[in-house]
Amino acid sequence: MKPVRSLVVAMAVLVIFSSVLHAAEEYTFDISETQKKPYHLGGYVEFRPVLSGLDQNAALYNLRFYNRNEGRTVSEYNAALQLEGSIEKGPAKLFVRMNVGYQDSYLGSTLTTAAYEAFLSLRPAPSLMVDAGKRTFKWGKGYAWNPVAFVDRPKNPDEPDLNIEGFIAASADYIRSFSGPLKTLSVTPVLVPVSERMNDDFGESGHLNAAGKVYLLLYDTDIDFLFLSGGSRTSRYGLDFSRNITTNLEVHGEYARIDDFKQSLIASNGSTRQTVSGVTNWLLGLRYLTEKDTTCILEYYRNGTGYTEKELADYLAFVHSAHDSYLSSGSAALLQKAAAMAESYGKPNAGRSYVYLRVSQKEPFDILYWTPAATAIINAEDKSYSISPEISYTGITNIELRLKGTILAGNRLSEFGEKQNNVRVELLARYYF
């Protein structure tokens, strides 16, 4: 706790110090501030220490810590540098976003470097754009989940606003505007090549995958029709929408159908099987803003590719019995079998049915630049949940500070009840340049 306490004190000092350093001065607007350079370099650097309380009775704790004793808490120190750069000349633009991450934890220190995006964009006209390179597409209208994000990596619902790494693809955007109920129509074809050296984590190699999106602004409603052809992944198609019902109430939804989805299952006795079937993922949500600037986001997510309550419970029960076997025989074979399935069973929101609720209050009691919020993710089948209260401060230009806690709870053999942590505290300090 000492490092986190020190950082909280540092955060408070920074805030108080900045309020003393103000200067009452005349406002000016230098024209040179509006000059556009042909290049841009920017990004942010962040420091994020995390303290986690371990649930030593949880199945996933036993899976990860069966042969080590880290005590009741583990800490990790994360630092990241995200660099963005672009060069423009006429209708062409080259954009690169790099992420360098450093982590120091009980597992040791790691340094990772990844090009999240690097692509060339040509814009011969406002109605036509062509891109080629590594990029994200961010399809979908959902906040925490996006069933229709067919050509992106899944995002973390705990941090849905974080950048994610893209895939190498070629795409185009063709836009038309109209008067009348249909105000906008745009078509976005996408090609994603997959080989052993390119996009190898997209799916099966040796395919050129076609995807596309058609967007309409029709009767003041955003509507998308999306598809991904079969190849590296099984074929899938879907739609999404977003509309303001009243000025302060927005509703949105997504629907995706995935053909021939393969799922590996493990029973509580360790026997495995695989199923192949068409599945449906869908999401329905709303965002509501009150007069007092309270924002509420509520979403329900039906994850057809996820595990039912019984299937998850079977896996977690197997982990427990594998751990018992290790304690009695010293053999970790069953635990290793369980660990091989952890990538699918242990991923964020591996279950079938979820509710997401986020409530944030901008500048309560007119205290400028402070925003408290709380986020709850509930597994609607086994009723386990995580709750994350947080508070952020943006009163210092180009600096973002956030203190966030997470509590995970649930019954035995429930998703959140069997996570390796039951509590987590995190401090984020980010500087933009």
Add this chain to the structure above:
Amino acid sequence: MCSRLLKKVCWTFLSSRLVSMVILLVLIAWVVPAAAIDGTELLKQVDRNLNPESYESYRKLINIEPDGRKKEFTLFTVKKGRDKVASLFVAPASEKGRSTLRLGDNMWFYIPNVGKPIRITSLQSVVGGVFNNADILQLDYAEEYTVEKLEEQGQEYLLHLKAKTKTVAYDRIRLWAGKEKKLPTKIECLTEAGMLIKTLYFKDVKDFGGGIVRPAVIETDSPLYKDYKSVILVAKTRARDFKDEVFTLTFMPNLESLR
């Protein structure tokens, strides 16, 4: 003698009639001047004097706290026609690349990190402070308001405006405009019940070239944010035409290319 008396009587009569007519004309000119001025046309003139129908401009928004601390945002704004406006954050670094788009009654906010636009409302504020999204993505007043009443107050006109729809940010507006330049000097934004939400003061009239002579400074205060002030500084405003496709969700990530 009789003729002299008659002349005197006629002169007295005519004089008194003349005086009465002059008084009557003065009264008419004082009481009913607005009947000669169409309030809607005046409002349209005010709109055109503030900005061309299609233009680009750079603005700086400054939120000033009671203790003098301030937060600044630099925006690049483009507008076309009646109902298309887009704004791109140019500074500070934490906001750079974010943009807002208004197309009719629809408004969206785009954050590059999130990578997709989300719908917002006119009453929200993506910059905080006294200004809200409706102030940043301002359409013509004649587009959103009808003129209920027009008064003359010395050297100024006072227009009483009523929102055309419920989606407009302010139910009522009182707009003072100078008679000579037909530019706003003060605007009070009110609720339907007449409660004051905020006041905008237009100052420092400058020649931006291209026939655009307009206030370069707009200060705002609000009884709801006591002792807080927000200021917009306008620079580099010029008429410019755009393709309709610029004002679409798909183009939002590319607004920077218009600069």
